[in-house]
Amino acid sequence: MSASSNVKEEFLDLENGRLRIRRKGGGQPLLYLHGSHGMTVWLPFLDELAQRFEVIAPDHPGFGQSDASSSMDNIADLARVHLELLDRLGGNKTHLVGHCIGGWMAMEVALRSPLVASLTLINSAGIHVDAQKGDFFMCTPANLPKMMFSDVALGRRYFDEERAADDAVQYRNRVMAAKLGWHPRLFDLHLHKWLHRIRIPVQVLWGEENRVLPKEFGAGLSQALRGPLTLIPKAGHFAHVERAAECAKQVQSFIER
Amino acid sequence: MQVFIFHLMPYAYMDLDYEKKWPSAWVVMPNTEFDPVKGHELYNRYLDELELAAELGLDGISVNEHHQNAYGLMPSPVVMAAALSRRIRNTAKIAILGNAFCLREHPLTLAEEHAMIDVITGGRLISGMVRGIGAEYHSMAVNPVLSHERFHEAHDLVVQSWTRPGPFAFHSKHYHFEYVNVWPRPFQKPHPPIWCPSTGSSETIEWAAHPDRKYAYMQTYSPVKSVARFLNQYRDTAEKKYGYEAQSTKIGWAAPIFIADTDEKARELARPHIESLFNKFLNLPFEMMFPPGYVSLETARRMATHKKQLSGGVTVDWLIGEGVAVIGSPDTVRRKLHEAHRLLGFQNFLALLQFGTLPRDLTEQNIRRFCAEVAPSMQQLTDREYMGFAESTRALAA
Helix, strand or coil, X not given: CCCCCCCEEEEEEECCEEEEEEEEECCEEEEEECCCCCCCCCCHHHHHHHCCEEEEEECCCCCCCCCCCCCCCCHHHHHHHHHHHHHHCCCCCEEEEEECHHHHHHXXXXXXXXXXXXXXXXXXXXXXXXXXCCCCCCCCCCCHXXXXXXXXXXXXXXXXXXXXXXXXXXXHHHHHHHHHHCCCCCECHHHHCCHHHCCCCEEEEEECCCCCCCHHHHHHHHHHHCCCEEEECCCCCCHHHHCHHXXXXXXXXXXXX | CEEEEECCCCCCCCCCCHHHCCCCCECCCCHHHCCHHHHHHHHHHHHHHHHHHHHCXXXXXXXXXXXXXXXXXXXXXXXXXXXXXXXXXXXXXEEEEEECHHHCCCHHHHHHHHHHHHHHCCCCEEEEECCXXXXXXXXXXXXXXXXXXXXXXXXXXXXXXXXXXXXXXXXXXXCEEEEECCCCCCCCCCCCCEEEEECCCHHHHHHHHCCCCCCEEEEECCCHHHHHHHHHHHHHHHHHHCCCCXXXXXXXXXXXXXXXXXXXXXXXXXXXXXXXXXXXXXXCCHHHHCCCCCCCHHHHHHHHXXXXXXXXXXXXXXXXXXXXXXXXXXXXXHHHHHHHHHHHCCCEXXXXXXXXXXCHHHHHHHXXXXXXXXXXXXXXXXXXXXXXHHHHHHHHHC
């Protein structure tokens, strides 16, 4: 998780406030939608993807360096901001990769936009499945690595680095994640019933040891979206951090198959 | 001064070694730990205690709301208020301190219930409005980020339902009603007095002191220095921000009280029970107490420090020294409360006369001694014995 070079940062003024995006690489555009913990430090997973794609990673409204408009009440609101982002980026066909609530947002975008070329969901929130979830809102910072990672030492380094980069942003991200996902906890009952309308290629990647959203959620999404489910061994909720190269390869081979 | 007895109705049979199994007596302690037979005994004992205090001449009784925990067995304080409404003498007040209207998807049901009690008692209800503590946003699955919005909207809805002729439509961000038309209307005009209990929140103080409301502010569970700071902040806010002089009837203090023959005896008798309240019943991990967005980051950090002082290893000596609890001989307790009144001028006092594991016999003695030897002199206190806001400010600055 070293600082990555050649990441370009810009700020776009959209209807609901200023959106910060970071970009790297070249090729077909690929929009990466981060999860509930935000992304202060650029990820090696995105470095890998940037070798083949033009990776575009926004901070969602209310997260990171993006503005928080009080009108951003739910995941669909944030997805609509990303629709505006897609238009502003030139209206090109774009691949979507979403982690956690970013995957939830990606589904909402895919339901509304003809510009989405493919969808990769990594440990994605958004639907309800009868399986025991982990409550990260109740989790102490000390226990977070254990809840989120298979490799706890790596998890500890990851969260330490995020906090060191910007502690106040961590709290901001947490509040926004709660606003969007506290109740019902990380799903929208009205999303599941329309997922059959997503007809682009979809794949689901899941950390085999995910304790926040166990793999039953991956199976549920895979079934609803009629896309393959790939379990990533020795990985938890942050599979793309723990198994960056493997996850990037899955994205690339799925898109280029 | 109005003097009330305040009860939390703890599950006094809680296993005090629970921390080996669960991190808190809230949210996650399994309800299999609650024995309904013991609960039956406790509820009736606690109701007896409230009835006794009213019979012995206090101005009223007060109950409060907490959910899914061993700290307080009143998820619905309305049930307790109703149980007491025809049992206590017909001049004693019933203060629900408070109800978390905003925890409900449907605050009108509470508005109706409060109106019922007010009508049954001929206007002896005091309605406390609170947000509920952080743990309750976990237990009741209400979004903590929306807590303030919901609190303000629920307040507006309830007050309008008590005061505006119905039916009328009410629409806010979280609450939508085509027909607001509460039967019965409350007995008191324009509505039951509204009190705001808090452990010290500038936002609550500014909201309560606003000229449109002028609601009474009750400071709970705090070192006496903090009580002074927040009660004076209410007067200061009224004067400097809103340009009026706050009445002493608009502020109050709630504190645990224990009385025995001597200071030493009171301290020793109270020790295990008062320590169980703060160290065991009130033990809330940070994430449980402060879910995201329930308070601002700055407040969360400040409260974390405050909470560290109050939980996980406080002693009876610390509680007495800081004035969080008032424990001692009748003379000592009376003197300390009179001194606090002289400094702060509050016209409402809420005595927590049962706390933690304090058993029936000690509680009854405590109630009897407080009602006989301390409360009567406090009830005589008026603004004449108060040093005044200007002098109080100078005294505290010194």
